[in-house]
Amino acid sequence: MQEALPRFGFRKIAQSDLARLGEIATPHGLVRTPAFMPVGTLATVKALYPEQVKAAGADIVLANTYHLMLRPGAERVARLGGLHAFMRWDGPILTDSGGFQVMSLSRIREVTEEGVRFASHIDGSRHLLTPERAVEIQCLLDADIQMQLDECIELPAERSDAERATELSLRWAERARSAFARQAQPGQALFAIVQGATDPELRRRSAEALVGMDFPGYAVGGLAVGEGQEMMLKTLDRVVPILPAEKPRYLMGVGTPEDLIESVARGVDMFDCVLPTRNGRHGLAFTWSGRVNLRNAKHAEDPSPLDPESDCPAARDYSRAYLHHLMRSGEYLGAMLLSWANTAFYQQLMAQMRAAIAEDRFAAWAAETKRRLAGAPSD
Amino acid sequence: MQEALPRFGFRKIAQSDLARLGEIATPHGLVRTPAFMPVGTLATVKALYPEQVKAAGADIVLANTYHLMLRPGAERVARLGGLHAFMRWDGPILTDSGGFQVMSLSRIREVTEEGVRFASHIDGSRHLLTPERAVEIQCLLDADIQMQLDECIELPAERSDAERATELSLRWAERARSAFARQAQPGQALFAIVQGATDPELRRRSAEALVGMDFPGYAVGGLAVGEGQEMMLKTLDRVVPILPAEKPRYLMGVGTPEDLIESVARGVDMFDCVLPTRNGRHGLAFTWSGRVNLRNAKHAEDPSPLDPESDCPAARDYSRAYLHHLMRSGEYLGAMLLSWANTAFYQQLMAQMRAAIAEDRFAAWAAETKRRLAGAPSD
Numbered sequence: 053m054q055e056a057l058p059r060f061g062f063r064k065i066a067q068s069d070l071a072r073l074g075e076i077a078t079p080h081g082l083v084r085t086p087a088f089m090p091v092g093t094l095a096t097v098k099a100l101y102p103e104q105v106k107a108a109g110a111d112i113v114l115a116n117t118y119h120l121m122l123r124p125g126a127e128r129v130a131r132l133g134g135l136h137a138f139m140r141w142d143g144p145i146l147t148d149s150g151g152f153q154v155m156s157l158s159r160i161r162e163v164t165e166e167g168v169r170f171a172s173h174i175d176g177s178r179h180l181l182t183p184e185r186a187v188e189i190q191c192l193l194d195a196d197i198q199m200q201l202d203e204c205i206e207l208p209a210e211r212s213d214a215e216r217a218t219e220l221s222l223r224w225a226e227r228a229r230s231a232f233a234r235q236a237q238p239g240q241a242l243f244a245i246v247q248g249a250t251d252p253e254l255r256r257r258s259a260e261a262l263v264g265m266d267f268p269g270y271a272v273g274g275l276a277v278g279e280g281q282e283m284m285l286k287t288l289d290r291v292v293p294i295l296p297a298e299k300p301r302y303l304m305g306v307g308t309p310e311d312l313i314e315s316v317a318r319g320v321d322m323f324d325c326v327l328p329t330r331n332g333r334h335g336l337a338f339t340w341s342g343r344v345n346l347r348n349a350k351h352a353e354d355p356s357p358l359d360p361e362s363d364c365p366a367a368r369d370y371s372r373a374y375l376h377h378l379m380r381s382g383e384y385l386g387a388m389l390l391s392w393a394n395t396a397f398y399q400q401l402m403a404q405m406r407a408a409i410a411e412d413r414f415a416a417w418a419a420e421t422k423r424r425l426a427g428a429p430s431d
Numbered sequence: 432m433q434e435a436l437p438r439f440g441f442r443k444i445a446q447s448d449l450a451r452l453g454e455i456a457t458p459h460g461l462v463r464t465p466a467f468m469p470v471g472t473l474a475t476v477k478a479l480y481p482e483q484v485k486a487a488g489a490d491i492v493l494a495n496t497y498h499l500m501l502r503p504g505a506e507r508v509a510r511l512g513g514l515h516a517f518m519r520w521d522g523p524i525l526t527d528s529g530g531f532q533v534m535s536l537s538r539i540r541e542v543t544e545e546g547v548r549f550a551s552h553i554d555g556s557r558h559l560l561t562p563e564r565a566v567e568i569q570c571l572l573d574a575d576i577q578m579q580l581d582e583c584i585e586l587p588a589e590r591s592d593a594e595r596a597t598e599l600s601l602r603w604a605e606r607a608r609s610a611f612a613r614q615a616q617p618g619q620a621l622f623a624i625v626q627g628a629t630d631p632e633l634r635r636r637s638a639e640a641l642v643g644m645d646f647p648g649y650a651v652g653g654l655a656v657g658e659g660q661e662m663m664l665k666t667l668d669r670v671v672p673i674l675p676a677e678k679p680r681y682l683m684g685v686g687t688p689e690d691l692i693e694s695v696a697r698g699v700d701m702f703d704c705v706l707p708t709r710n711g712r713h714g715l716a717f718t719w720s721g722r723v724n725l726r727n728a729k730h731a732e733d734p735s736p737l738d739p740e741s742d743c744p745a746a747r748d749y750s751r752a753y754l755h756h757l758m759r760s761g762e763y764l765g766a767m768l769l770s771w772a773n774t775a776f777y778q779q780l781m782a783q784m785r786a787a788i789a790e791d792r793f794a795a796w797a798a799e800t801k802r803r804l805a806g807a808p809s810d
Contacts, residue, residue, distance in 0.1 A: 095756065099763035124731065124756045132734055132752050140749060352503065355511055370519060373511050377474065377503045384478035387763060 060196075060241040060268055062300045062321075068414035070292075070319040073406050076269075076300055078144040078196040079239035080136060082111065085300060085321040086405050088312065088398045089114040089146060091329065094123070095139040098329045099384075099391040102140045108364065108392070109399030112144040112196075114324040117189050118153030121179070122172050126192040134194030146324070147195035149186040149228075149245075151202045152273070152305070163203055165220070183227040187242070191235050198236070199271060200228035202245040207279050214249035221247045222261050229265060243302060245273040250283055252290050259294040270295045271302040276325075281311060288318045309338060309401055309425055313418045316405055328398045332391035335379040339367070339397065342427050346390065351376040364396030439575075439620040439647055441679045441700075447793035449671075449698040452785050455648075455679055457523040457575040458618035459515060461490065464679060464700040465784050467691065467777045468493040468525060470708065473502070474518040477708045478763075478770040481519045487743065487771070488778030491523040491575075493703040496568050497532030500558070501551050505571040513573030525703070526574035528565040528607075528624075531652070531684070534583045542582055544599070562606040566621065570614050577615070578650060579607035581624040586658050593628035600626045601640050608644060622681060624652040629662055631669050638673040649674045650681040655704075660690060667697045688717060688780055688804055692797045695784055707777045711770035714758040718746070718776065721806050725769065730755040743775030 059077065062085075066073040076083040090097045090105055092113045097105050105113060115135060120126060132138050135145055151168070154161055160171035167182030183201040190198040202221040205213055225244045232242040244267040248254030262270060272291055275284045288303070295301055302322035303315050312323055328338065335347040339359035344351075346358075351372040358375060359367040366389040378386030401421075408417035438456065441464075445452040455462040469476045469484050471492045476484050484492060494514060499505060511517050514524055533540055533549050540549035546561030562580040569577040581600040584592055604623045611621040623646040627633030641649060651670055654663045667682070674680055681701035682694050691702055707717065714726040718738035723730075725737075730751040737754060738746040745768040757765030780800075787796035 094760045094762055095753070096762050096764045099767070101764070101767070123760055124752075128732060128752075131732060132750065138750070138753055138756075140753075353507060353510060371511065371517070373503075373507075374474070374517055374519075377517075381473045381502055383473055383475050384763065384766060385475045385480070388478070388480070388767065 060239050062269070062298065064298070066410050066412070068409040068412045069317065071316045071405070071409045071414040072319055072321060073409040074300070074321060076144075077239075078112075078241070079237065080142060080144045080196050083144055083322075084111055084406060086312075086316045086402055086409075087112060087322050088402045089322065089324040090395055090398075091116075091324055091326045092139060092141070093326075094119050095129075095135060097391075097395065099333065099388045100329070100395060104392055105141070105395060106143065108396040109403055110143075110395070112146060113141055114146045114148065115139070115193070115195070116150070116153060117147050117186060117193070118150035118157065118181075120147075120193060121150065121181075121189050122174055122177075126189040130192040130194070136194060144196040145193075146197040147190045147193055147199065148304070149190070149199040149201040150181050151186075152204045154181060155204045155206070163220070165223075167201065168203070183224040184231040187228050187231040188235065191237070191240075194237070196240055197269065198232065198240065198242045200225045200242060200244050202247055202273055204247070204274050204277075205249060207249060207274070207277050209249045211251060214251055214254055218247045218249075218254045218258050221245065222258060225262055225265060225267075229267070241268040243267055243269040243271050245271045245304070246291055246295075247274050249274060250279055250287060252287075255287055255291050256294065259291050263294060263296060267299070269300040269302060271304050272320075273304045275303065276305040276307050276311075281314070284311070285314055285318065288315060288320065292319045309398070310422060312401065313405070313422060317414065317418055328394035329391045332394045333387040335386065335390065337367075337390050337397075338394050340424060342425055344372075346372065346375045346379050346386075348376075358393055359397070362393065362396060362400065364393050366390070366393040367396065439618050441648070441677065443677070445789050445791070447788040447791045448696065450695045450784070450788045450793040451698055451700060452788040453679070453700060455523075456618075457491075457620070458616065459521060459523045459575050462523055462701075463490055463785060465691075465695045465781055465788075466491060466701050467781045468701065468703040469774055469777075470495075470703055470705045471518060471520070472705075473498050474508075474514060476770075476774065478712065478767045479708070479774060483771055484520070484774065485522065487775040488782055489522075489774070491525060492520055493525045493527065494518070494572065494574070495529070495532060496526050496565060496572070497529035497536065497560075499526075499572060500529065500560075500568050501553055501556075505568040509571040509573070515573060523575040524572075525576040526569045526572055526578065527683070528569070528578040528580040529560050530565075530581045531583045533560060534585070542599070544602075546580070547582070562603040563610040566607050566610040567614065570616070570619075573616070575619055576648065577611065577619065577621045579604045579621060579623050581626055581652055583626075583653055583656075584628060586628060586653070586656050588628045590630060593630055593633055597626045597628075597633045597637050600624065601637060604641055604644060604646075608646070620647040622646060622648040622650050624650045624683070625670055625674075626653050628653060629658055629666060631666075634666055634670050635673065638670050642673060642675060646678070648679040648681060650683050651699075652683045654682065655684040655686050655690075660693070663690070664693055664697065667694060667699065671698045688777070689801060691780065692784070692801060696793065696797055707773035708770045711773040712766040714765065714769065716746075716769050716776075717773050719803060721804055723751075725751065725754045725758050725765075727755075737772055738776070741772065741775060741779065743772050745769070745772040746775065
């Protein structure tokens with residue numbers, strides 16, 4: 053008798069206006085949504101132990117195909133038993149396709165129908181990333197949720213460039229789907245990425261075409277690249293209604309706490325962003341009374357904790373004066389504590405969202421929370 | 432009725448040849464000796480949480496007067512409740528006097544009878560460190576064990592320079608003792624530092640003069656600055672017998688595991704060194720089968736843990752392949768894990784020494800351990 057194979061699935065548990073509470077089943081466990089995925093670019097969420105990421109409340113982490121294909125290499129990770137064992141994260145992992153990093157990190161690149169040729173930002177070595185190879189890499193990594201290769205273009209973009217890239221990404225989606233069907237493990241899922249820059253018509257066309265291909269989940273890509281929150285939300289307003297209600301929706305690379313709240317209010321289920329850890333390394337903390345710049349001299353003799361409302365030890369147990377000293381001195385522990393506190397803050401934010409949706413009071417919670425987060429002057 | 436004041440004291444529990452097992456009582460608790468003190472230069476043991484330092488088995492940490500007087504400033508630490516609260520370390524703290532760092536870090540310095548004038552290595556600001564000010568700073572920090580200001584000279588040194596510096600350090604010891612008597616808290620202790628470069632006669636004179644002043648503990652300074660292990664041990668062979676058996680003996684800035692074993696065999700009780708954390712940040716690990724350079728390509732696909740004999744999670748739970756990847760990628764987690772593993776290794780080494788002395792088998796343990804640590808080729 054054969055064991056039942058794990059299946060990928062999204063289940064909506066509750067809704068409050070457009071905000072959805074749900075869960076995603078993956079081969080490595082459940083993801084409670086709305087979910088924020090800490091970014092583990094190089095198979096580590098920077099300056100955090102995996103146990104801290106888990107304890108902060110994260111169900112799933114993101115890792116970068118572009119970075120891992122260059123170092124340590126996807127085949128090597130596979131020989132070592134896959135990404136979960138390699139980075140000691142036994143929960144679900146989502147990998148991006150590498151498309152975004154090729155655009156943002158590699159100065160030498162050439163996009164053709166076949167894929168994208170680029171030079172490594174590390175050693176200049178040449179690589180070819182195709183929709184098929186992107187899937188192959190993600191399968192070697194053993195990612196639970198994989199992303200199709202797409203072409204990300206910089207904003208603002210000419211309409212003709214945006215159209216060409218959008219159409220190319222659609223053809224790549226079809227090729228990725230075929231490749232994925234041939235080699236993925238049971239229960240793994242490949243998400244499509246809606247592109248189209250800031251053009252409403254292109255966005256609609258991209259979303260409709262991808263929905264027609266029946267992917268298990270849909271991402272909105274090409275945003276959070278400088279277009280501003282208003283344009284981002286406008287795009288969501290157009291795209292999300294086209295996406296099927298029974299599939300998870302993932303807004304890539306977003307964002308600030310306020311971005312997350314507004315996007316969940318529009319029906320988005322998943323997010324990833326480097327902001328909590330990158331800001332942490334730079335001394336910028338997210339707290340329940342607003343943003344705090346620990347490098348600011350006003351904290352030099354402040355014995356109070358970073359955030360008495362947080363149950364994260366980093367936010368609760370160390371004085372602002374000490375955090376200020378650590379950041380000013382360039383000490384590891386400063387980056388470690390603030391990355392931890394910010395990661396915990398983001399997970400607390402998602403937990404509050406989920407509770408508010410469950411109790412059908414998301415709008416009220418959102419209004420109150422936005423007020424609180426804006427409360428303290430940004431110092 | 433007044434509560435009994437905490438008293439400083441050293442108690443010898445057992446001896447195995449010249450190696451001593453003991454404990455030191457301080458206002459913040461007991462220190463089991465032989466003790467290795469992790470170095471928390473700027474009020475943090477680099478890349479470790481204080482809980483990890485404690486869990487690794489360290490009873491006491493060292494902090495640097497020179498660094499802390501410049502940043503964040505001793506008066507500031509005092510206003511924040513002292514160093515223990517500031518760095519969240521409720522165990523004993525030893526502070527050095529700043530003498531060594533003035534020599535090694537400040538390029539502009541002038542030694543006079545009064546003290547040493549120097550320019551900060553951070554911003555060039557001018558400071559004067561006298562024997563009295565060094566004690567005042569250490570009292571502001573609330574250090575349990577304090578060190579007299581001494582003049583450290585570079586080796587090799589002219590006999591006349593070494594003699595002048597040794598005599599000056601003796602006069603500073605007397606001044607430090609007077610200053611300490613006026614302002615220290617009950618139970619705190621000031622240690623004297625035996626100087627004299629590599630000159631046997633100067634070392635003897637320094638040790639005898641300081642013993643005559645009756646300090647509660649004695650350090651051997653001015654070693655581990657490039658003179659080599661043989662010369663260091665020769666100096667110990669001359670100095671330690673002069674020091675009183677009922678007082679703790681502290682070898683400053685030492686050293687490798689082999690240095691510690693040889694020095695304990697000669698009757699030394701306390702050590703501090705940046706080696707475990709600094710080496711960790713550079714990818715060099717201490718293990719029970721020898722040193723391991725995790726940056727070496729041979730570890731790239733090695734799924735085995737760093738050290739299966741260690742009970743430290745960093746040495747036990749992560750693969751060498753992953754540690755290699757983290758070090759090659761410059762990730763925080765690499766420095767965090769290897770600093771942690773090395774700190775734990777040093778504490779395990781001290782625990783084994785203490786057990787071997789208690790069972791009067793130190794010489795046999797030392798021979799066996801030196802053999803094991805040399806076993807693996809240094810890769």
